[in-house]
Amino acid sequence: MSQVPANQKADSxxxxxxxxxxxxxxCAGAGGVAAVAVPFVSTFKPSERALAAGAAVEVxxxxxxxxxxxxVEWRGKPVWIVRRTPxxxxxxxxxxxxxxxxxxxxxxxxxxxxxxxxxRSIKPEIFVAVGICSxxxxxxxxKFQTGAQPSLPDDWAGGFLCPCHGxxxxxxxxxxxxxxxxxxxxxPPHMYISDTVLLIGEDKKA
Ligand code: FES
Numbered sequence: 001m002s003q004v005p006a007n008q009k010a011d012s013x014x015x016x017x018x019x020x021x022x023x024x025x026x027c028a029g030a031g032g033v034a035a036v037a038v039p040f041v042s043t044f045k046p047s048e049r050a051l052a053a054g055a056a057v058e059v060x061x062x063x064x065x066x067x068x069x070x071x072v073e074w075r076g077k078p079v080w081i082v083r084r085t086p087x088x089x090x091x092x093x094x095x096x097x098x099x100x101x102x103x104x105x106x107x108x109x110x111x112x113x114x115x116x117x118x119x120r121s122i123k124p125e126i127f128v129a130v131g132i133c134s135x136x137x138x139x140x141x142x143k144f145q146t147g148a149q150p151s152l153p154d155d156w157a158g159g160f161l162c163p164c165h166g167x168x169x170x171x172x173x174x175x176x177x178x179x180x181x182x183x184x185x186x187x188p189p190h191m192y193i194s195d196t197v198l199l200i201g202e203d204k205k206a
Contacts, residue, residue: 056201058193061126069142071131074200078131078139079188081198088144088171089125091157092118099174101184109134109186112203120172120187128190128198129173131160134183138164144171160185 054075064070064083071078096102096118104111104120109130114122121127131139140160148154151161152168159170165180173185189203 054201056199059198059200060196061198062196066125067144069144072200074188079200080127080129080131082127082129082171084119084125084127084171088158089119092170092172095157095170096174098176099170100177100179100182102174104184106183108183111184111187112189114203115187118172120174120184122190122192126198127172128187128200130186130188132186133162133164133167133181134175134185135162135165135167135179135181138162140167140169140185143168 057072057074057079059070059072059081061070061081061083064081066083066085067088069080069082071080073079104116111120115128119127120129133140140162143149143152143156143161144158146156146158149156151163151166157170159168160173161168162181167179167181168176169181169185170176173187175181175184188200190198190200191203193199
């Protein structure tokens with residue numbers, strides 16, 4: 001099984017059949033607003049079936065610390081794995097009224113049943129999502145720092161900002177109301193092989 005470097009970039013242009021993954025900094029309005037630096041922290045490797053295009057990818061998540069995000073590539077798309085802090089999880093309920101689709105009812109990018117919950121994930125602390133905005137396909141920027149800052153409200157509780165047209169998402173990838181993006185961030189099929197290894201691209205129903 002071959003190893004793939006951990007620093008697979010989430011900001012490389014890739015064509016895919018569903019949406020075009022654009023370089024976030026190439027989008028209008030990116031404006032050089034720096035995100036909090038969150039390093040790539042782990043390794044991932046293709047599963048046995050990854051030799052075929054579109055196969056699932058195994059990801060070792062053991063090195064991701066609370067508040068950090070790992071990005072891997074699956075089917076040419078960036079997939080984010082975030083280990084949320086207790087504070088980030090606690091904020092989700094409070095801001096639910098500000099969400100456009102808190103119950104995951106929209107069907108453009110159906111949320112798997114196992115992620116149809118407040119935290120949109122299997123384990124509360126581990127969030128897995130495709131890092132592509134549901135508006136026009138830019139890759140949103142990490143905005144994990146809370147509080148007032150450019151382009152965000154004063155009571156910002158942490159999440160993601162799409163620099164292209166200003167859509168904002170919370171730490172569960174839920175899109176805020178009255179933003180250009182119509183849908184929450186996509187949760188890809190995934191499952192745990194062990195406590196520390198995720199399989200992205202397959203779930204128990206696959
Ligand atoms: S592409 Fe994200 S807001 Fe337009």
